[in-house]
Amino acid sequence: LVEEWPDSTDGTPVPPSDEVAEVERKAIQGKIPRGHAVDLLGGVLDSAVRNGTLTWDEREAVMAELAKSPARLDEAMALDLIHRWEDTTARMGSIAAAKRDDAFHDLLAMDDAPVIRAALRRLEEGASPHVLVLLHELVGAAPAAGEDTVPGATKAWLDWGRRQFPI
Amino acid sequence: VATYDELCVLFPQLASSGCSVTSPYDRTYNCVAWLAGDTERWWEPSPVPVPGLYWPAGLPTDPDRRAYDALFRSWSYSRCTDGELEPGVEKLAIWFEGEAFKHVARQLENGWWTSKLGYWHDVSHRTLVAIMGSGAWEFSGAPIFMKRRRARSHPLPRGAPDLGVLR
Numbered sequence: 001l002v003e004e005w006p007d008s009t010d011g012t013p014v015p016p017s018d019e020v021a022e023v024e025r026k027a028i029q030g031k032i033p034r035g036h037a038v039d040l041l042g043g044v045l046d047s048a049v050r051n052g053t054l055t056w057d058e059r060e061a062v063m064a065e066l067a068k069s070p071a072r073l074d075e076a077m078a079l080d081l082i083h084r085w086e087d088t089t090a091r092m093g094s095i096a097a098a099k100r101d102d103a104f105h106d107l108l109a110m111d112d113a114p115v116i117r118a119a120l121r122r123l124e125e126g127a128s129p130h131v132l133v134l135l136h137e138l139v140g141a142a143p144a145a146g147e148d149t150v151p152g153a154t155k156a157w158l159d160w161g162r163r164q165f166p167i
Numbered sequence: 168v169a170t171y172d173e174l175c176v177l178f179p180q181l182a183s184s185g186c187s188v189t190s191p192y193d194r195t196y197n198c199v200a201w202l203a204g205d206t207e208r209w210w211e212p213s214p215v216p217v218p219g220l221y222w223p224a225g226l227p228t229d230p231d232r233r234a235y236d237a238l239f240r241s242w243s244y245s246r247c248t249d250g251e252l253e254p255g256v257e258k259l260a261i262w263f264e265g266e267a268f269k270h271v272a273r274q275l276e277n278g279w280w281t282s283k284l285g286y287w288h289d290v291s292h293r294t295l296v297a298i299m300g301s302g303a304w305e306f307s308g309a310p311i312f313m314k315r316r317r318a319r320s321h322p323l324p325r326g327a328p329d330l331g332v333l334r
Contacts, residue, residue: 091177091285091304093198094211095220096230097267127194129209132219144218149207150195153219 074111078118081107086130095133104134112138120161123154132157174287177304178297185279185293194286198271199238201283202259210238231266239271244313250295252278257317260295260310270306272298276317 042063048054054062081103089098098104107115116138119131127150135143135157144156175182199210200221208221212234226241227234239259250260252274260280262269272282272295282298283289292298299306 086286089285090287091270091306093270093283093285094230094268095209096211096213097264097269100267129194129197129211129219133217136217141216141218145216147218148221150209150219151207156218 074114075118075121078107078110078115079121081110082118082122082131082134086128089130095129098130099133107134108137116161117165120158120165123158123161127151127154171288174284174290177302178284178300179302180300180305181290181292181297184297186297187291188288189281189291190283190289192287196283197285198283199235201281201289202271202273212238230268232263232268235261235263235268235271239313243315245315247312247314250274250280250310250312253314255317256314258312258314260312262306262308262310264308270298272310 042059045054045059045062049056049059085098085101085103085107088103089101092098116135119135119138122128122131129150132144132150132153143160144153147153147156171188174188193206195209196206197209197211200206200208203210205221209219210222211220212222212226212228212230213220214228214230222228222234223238223241226237239261244259247258250258258274259271260274261271270282270285272280272292274280275291279291279293280295280297281289281291284298290298295310301307
C-alpha cells in the first residue's frame with residue numbers, strides 16, 4: 001500500500017508502513033469492515049501529522065485520493081499481500097508449499113476482482129510463478145491454457161487481462 | 168533482487184562454508200528445473216494443469232513425495248544413505264516438510280553442491296550445511312539422498328558456467 005500511496009513516487013512523505021500494514025491486515029481478515037479501513041488509515045495519518053512526519057495538507061491530499069476510489073485501496077492491499085506472499089516464500093522450490101502461507105489465504109479471502117487486477121499488475125512487473133498459480137486459483141486455466149513456460153503463461157495472462165480490465 | 172551479501176544474510180552459513188553464485192536472480196525456473204537443465208520452466212506437479220507450471224506427462228501429479236520420487240527415479244536416481252562424494256556417482260539431496268517438497272540440490276564432481284535457491288540465484292556451495300539451519304530461510308531437517316552413475320557431462324542450461332570445475 002505504501003508503494004501505491006498517492007504521490008509517494010514524487011517525494012511526498014508516506015505514512016508509517018507498520019501501522020498501515022496493521023490496518024490492511026485487520027481489514028483483510030475481516031476484523032474491521034473494509035469500508036472503515038480508509039477511516040482508520042485517516043487515524044494513522046493523523047498520528048503522522050502529530051509527530052511531524054506529514055503536514056496537514058499532505059494528509060488531506062492522501063485522504064482525498066483514497067476517498068475517490070475505494071476499489072483502489074482493495075487493489076493496493078492485494079498487491080501488497082502478493083508481494084508479502086512472494087517474499088516470505090521465495091526460498092521454496094514449490095508453489096504448493098507456498099500456498100500454505102497466511103498471505104495466500106488472505107488473498108483468497110478477499111473479493112476476486114481487486115486481487116485479479118493486482119495479480120495482473122504484479123505480472124507486469126515481471127515473471128512470478130506464484131502469481132500464475134494465484135490467477136489459476138481465481139480464474140481457472142482457460143486464459144493461458146496449454147502454456148507450460150513461465151514467460152508464455154505470463155504473456156497469455158497479460159493479454160487476457162488487457163482485454164478484461166483496464167490495467 | 169537479492170545480492171550475494173543478502174543471500175549470505177538469509178543463509179548465514181553460505182559464506183563461511185564456501186559458496187559461489189553462478190547465475191543471476193531469476194524467477195522463471197526452480198530447483199527441479201535447474202536439475203533438468205531447464206531455465207524456462209517451473210517444474211512442479213499439480214493434479215490439474217496450471218499454466219506456467221510444467222511436469223512431465225506420465226508421472227504422478229499430486230504435489231507430494233511420491234511425485235518427486237517418481238521424477239528422480241525416471242532420471243535413473245535411486246535412494247542412498249548419504250551425501251558423501253563417491254567417484255563416478257552423482258547424488259541429490261532432497262528436502263521435504265511432511266509431504267511438501269522444499270528443495271533439491273545436486274552434487275558436483277568436486278563434492279560441492281549446486282542449488283537454485285527458490286526465486287534467487289543458482290549457488291554452488293561446499294557443503295549441504297551451508298543452506299541448512301533453523302533460520303526462516305534455511306532448509307530444516309535431514310535431507311533424503313538419491314544417486315545415479317554420473318553422466319559424462321550433465322546437461323547444463325544455456326550460458327550456465329561449468330560448475331564441475333569450481334574449487
